[in-house]
Amino acid sequence: MNPAWLVAISLFGADPPEIVRPEVTTPLPDLAAALHRRDLVHAPTVTVTIDTDGVPGDIAVVSGPGTRYERAIRDAVAALRFSPATVDGAPRAVRLELALPVDAPLWQGVARRAPEPTPIVRHDVAGIVLERGTREVLAGLPVILDGGRQTLTDADGAFAFDGVPAGPHALEIPAFDHEPERLTVTVPGDPLVVRLEPRSQRRYRTVVAGKTGDATKILVPVERAREVAGSSGDPVKVLESLPGVARPPAAGPSAGQISIRGSAPEDTRYYLDGLPLFQLYHFGNIYSVLQDPWIADIDYRPGGFSVEFGDATGGLLNVTLADLRDDGFHGDVDVNVYHAGALFTAPLGAGWTVGAAFRRSYVDAILSAVVDSETARFKTAPRYYDYQLRADWRPDRTRTLRLAVFGTDDDLQLVRSEPDPNDPSFTGFRLSRSFLQVQGTYTQQLSADVGMKLGLATSYQRLTVAPGGNLFDLTFDPVILRGALDWRGTSTFALRGGLDASLTRFAVDARTPAPTKEGQVASPTATQTVISAREEGFTGDLAGWVEASWRPLERVSVIGGVRLTGWSGSFDALAFDPRVTIAWDAGPLTTLSLAGGLNHQAPAPDETSTAFGNPDLTTERSAYVNVGVRQGFSDVLSVDVQGFYKALDDLVTPTTAPGAPRYDNAGVGWVVGAELLVRLTTPIVDGWVSYTLSRSRRTDRPGDPERFYSADQTHVLAIVAGVDLGARWRFGGRFRYATGNPYTPLEAAYYDASADVYVPRAAALPLSQRLAAFFQLDLRISKTFVFDTWELVTYLEVSNVSNRENIEQVGYNFDYSERQDITSLPLVPSLGIRARW
């Protein structure tokens, strides 16, 4: 029995308690392969009638990757055979709603969105069936009148009976994902609204899912991600528990920064609906900038991604926006230890749905009370707010327009009333970061085999960093255009291609030393040469890409592509990135993959700046090989193993020779590793184990000794699990272990009487020592109260249950004669409450 194929079921039969569900008796299709969409990640959902011979018919696609694929999806379902459903032992025709697996051993939950609505007319007995709490319409459910006559709820969850005599009648609605409902109705009477209580496990059937379309790709549905213990309900933080991601430090200037597969945080790109997102987290990475009810899923690609994306030698994270619900007015109010926020959506008609959201932190109020002292106080305690406005237009199944306006404002100002004892020039600190982005994506099915997607975004971005008397003020206003065409040529060949372009106006006002680069010993600011620069201008890039998907053999697919990128303006370069992925479906539950290619990325703007760097730098390059095996063992268990190697060259590195430019491309490096992802999905227990074994090394300059990369972590383990306890109680935990980061021990080199500070130097080879290993256990328990038209979710989370003092950083006293470990937060309980309707 495969429960994945029985997400919703309706029966044309007798007593519901005796139902035996149909089973799939033929092999499950690999839809991604059948559709030539190795990147297919959204499970198509269909409704289908299974007759008494187990033959499917009347197949309708409810949701899927696009109408151009509906024919293929219907064909795939029509080829299946089932054992017939039985009621009291007798075969009966049934109508199912199926979530088709795009990844044979895995599956997605039932689609939320129902098919096209149909009007309800006045009947003797009529009503609508909704899920209690969410008010989600429940389509395709059987409704039985007086134990005999029956019908199905339609796409709007509506049902009706005519010709019913006056008087009381028994109405029964059996369901698998909900508690059955029995009630007495009186004819004549008003239309009914029947609210079915969802069974506890229903909401958690969606689990971490994945698909090898790119070399490696992991899709995390947001409903599951926000339940991860230690995330405080922020689904984006699930990234920290996935393979290839180094455990981000919780303190220091790189707090929360994500290092993927041994690459620097700035080598990874973030996207929202495929358009660049320049800021994923509020500062300190304490919370993501996007309201999670509007996030559909989190698409994580640690490396070897499609040529559709470029300018990154690390990983890629694409946050996909969820469709706005168009079945009524909905809201969500979220209050937790970080912030309070609210979100509302409403349909306007003619295919339009709009929404607005706002969130404001109150960390400032807490920290102001804690940190204020005689020598230091917050002029502006850390605070953030964010906002989003959205509009979706879905006039029909072939066109979708999604507009979004979103932004943040983060600010922190710390003022010292007395000079810092270590560095008198450090009189305070200001970090201010804000952006406003407007973007739109439009998708249209141009013909049966051709689809199109366009994206346009523009934004205002500002960052001000002012340590002591220094200042770095950066503004940039990019305009970004992305377009792609998708052509399904034949059953074995498909082609995709597109153009990406961006033009950015930037302005920099700086009176600051050059930033300390990875691997360097940071000198006190007062001893460094302050560079004063005002630069403004334009920079841009243009990239074209094409990717072919070919299936030369039934079980073998080859996806190859090239990307050509040109940069112009403050940095001029041209890069050619060929990439290929070969996948072999060695068995119904086994996929092997081999991928390789090149990635280029532009240096950081400060590195190519005339004032701060070297305009003659070239691109950094990564050549990668990826080998993967995905093995499913049953419906509930799968194992992914990925091995990778990256050779890095032309890395930007500081120079030391007098008179030389500040940077050149002399650095090289390599990263090798293996990742394991074991996923368990049952109706009661779900979770995953993620383990990464890796090594990341760098050689800064020819002749220099090879060293560790500063975020190199040999072992990174995350175990995430959740258990449904019944009655809407859910208990979850996350355990993390990671090798400590390398660090460079310091000692005093000399005392600088001009700046009145001791200046450190490396006391050993760079990054030759390691912090102690990190481990932490987080627990979370939540309870959902379901009312007729709304839900209340409450949770208690305890981070660092063992109260372990994990070392995040090494600090020193004024003359570097004594060292002190800077540890992460102790045991921290936090509460959250959320109402949604």
Added chain:
Amino acid sequence: MLQRALLAALALALPMSACDDMGAEPSMLDAPRFLAVRATPGALAPGDEVTLEALGWRVDAVTWAACATAWAPTDPPSCPAGEIALGSGNPLTITAPADVDPLWVRATATAPDGVLPIVRALASDARADNPEVLALDSGDGPLPVAVAPGAEQTVRARLSAAVDDGERVVSYYTSAGSFTPFRLYDEGVTTLTAPDAPAEATIIAVVRDDAGGAGWLTATLRVEAP
């Protein structure tokens, strides 16, 4: 590319990671240590004589050197064009090279646990007059001759008149006990916490301006039971 700009700029926050409330008190003089270098006149006049004086605690046999180019004699990198030996002595009068501005000088002394280096830049755009500590008092009166063990005694440095709006910072050192805060702007009042045992405390106030100028004053305070 632009995302990289944001992260690169955040690296400027690195100095925030320093620990300012741990380990040995910076005000405590419990080992040989350089505290300041004063050049007279304060502004570098190429070809003219300048007198260098290092303030140290239990430091003697001071040797001086300078970089042959406008480069800090640090390690690494050390002076790329070589060093100029200036001689020994404290104070020491030298003739400023004609074409090196700023001139980085380094004083070294031998201490039991190694060589103590201190560097100081002399620049032509510095103020000619060094700031001075004129007196040490309690903030509301003269400094007492003696304080009780464990007692807290306020201390304030009276400074020479400021020549402009430049910021002046006063650091306080003591051979017994500790000062909190260790550094203050201008004529702020700090507090000396006397040691629990009788001692003779040497207290030093060093004033620095924001152009490298320095001046200091030393006083003695007995710590004894009343």
